[in-house]
Amino acid sequence: MNKLTDKEEQALHFSATAHGGQKYGTDPYLVHLIAVHEITVNFDLHEDIRVAAYLHDTLEDTHVTFEMLVDAFGLSVAGLVEAVTGRGATRSLRNENAYRKIIAVGHRAALLKLCDRIANAEASKRGGTVSARLFAMYQKELPGFERMIREAMRGDMHSGMFLRLARALSQEEKS
Numbered sequence: 001m002n003k004l005t006d007k008e009e010q011a012l013h014f015s016a017t018a019h020g021g022q023k024y025g026t027d028p029y030l031v032h033l034i035a036v037h038e039i040t041v042n043f044d045l046h047e048d049i050r051v052a053a054y055l056h057d058t059l060e061d062t063h064v065t066f067e068m069l070v071d072a073f074g075l076s077v078a079g080l081v082e083a084v085t086g087r088g089a090t091r092s093l094r095n096e097n098a099y100r101k102i103i104a105v106g107h108r109a110a111l112l113k114l115c116d117r118i119a120n121a122e123a124s125k126r127g128g129t130v131s132a133r134l135f136a137m138y139q140k141e142l143p144g145f146e147r148m149i150r151e152a153m154r155g156d157m158h159s160g161m162f163l164r165l166a167r168a169l170s171q172e173e174k175s
Contacts, residue, residue: 002041005047005050005051007047007051007073008037008047008050008051008054010051010072010073011051011052011053011054011055011073011077012030012033012034012037012054014054014055014058014072014073015030015033015054015055015058016030018058018062018063018064019033019057019058019061019062020062022061022062024123025123025131029057029061032057032119032120032123033053033054033056033057034054035119035122035123036053036054036056036115036116036119037050037053037054039053039115039118039119039164040053040111040112040115043111043115043158043160043161045111045115046108048076048077048080048108049080049108049111049112049115051073051077052077052080052081052084052112053112053115053116055069055073055077055081056080056081056084056085056112056116057085058081059081059082059085060085060086066078066081066082069081069082079105079109080105080108080109080112082101083098083101083102083104083105083109083112083113084098084101084102084109084112084113084116085098085101086098091137095141095144098113099144099148102148102149102152103148103151103152105152106152106153106154107152107153107154107156109152110148110149110152110153111153111158111161113149114149114158114161114162114165115161117138117145117165118161118164118165118168120134120138121135121138121165121168121169122168124138125168125169135169138169139169142165142169146162149162
């Protein structure tokens with residue numbers, strides 16, 4: 001793992017505290033956050049996206065508020081986290097809500113969401129912490145997800161990331 005910046009280190013500790021004993025499947029929740037962060041590093045993404053990778057589920061799954069994120073990490077990072085946070089009674093409504101915000105915010109929010117989806121798809125394909133049901137759900141959602149990402153990225157596509165997501169959601173080598 002590359003050396004973290006001070007802001008990344010702060011986000012890692014902040015998120016670890018906020019998520020506490022939460023689980024990602026059977027693993028500590030931090031396993032998922034580290035996986036998302038590692039993808040941002042693999043693709044050499046901006047520091048704000050790398051920081052938001054550790055924080056991306058805090059608004060959705062913890063007591064953390066938007067204002068707390070702004071105070072701790074600034075408006076840019078907090079805005080990215082808010083953009084990928086879906087609100088609504090059903091998964092469909094939550095996705096619709098997040099997709100609208102991601103499109104409005106644009107490129108950086110789309111990259112963060114894409115890293116999160118890659119991490120989820122790869123975990124579901126391994127079959128360990130995320131179930132086969134989630135793998136099938138991510139496959140089913142792929143066309144709409146891809147349309148949203150393309151619109152949010154406004155033509156500035158990151159084909160390597162799409163290739164990694166497609167590979168993660170392929171049936172080949174599924175364990």
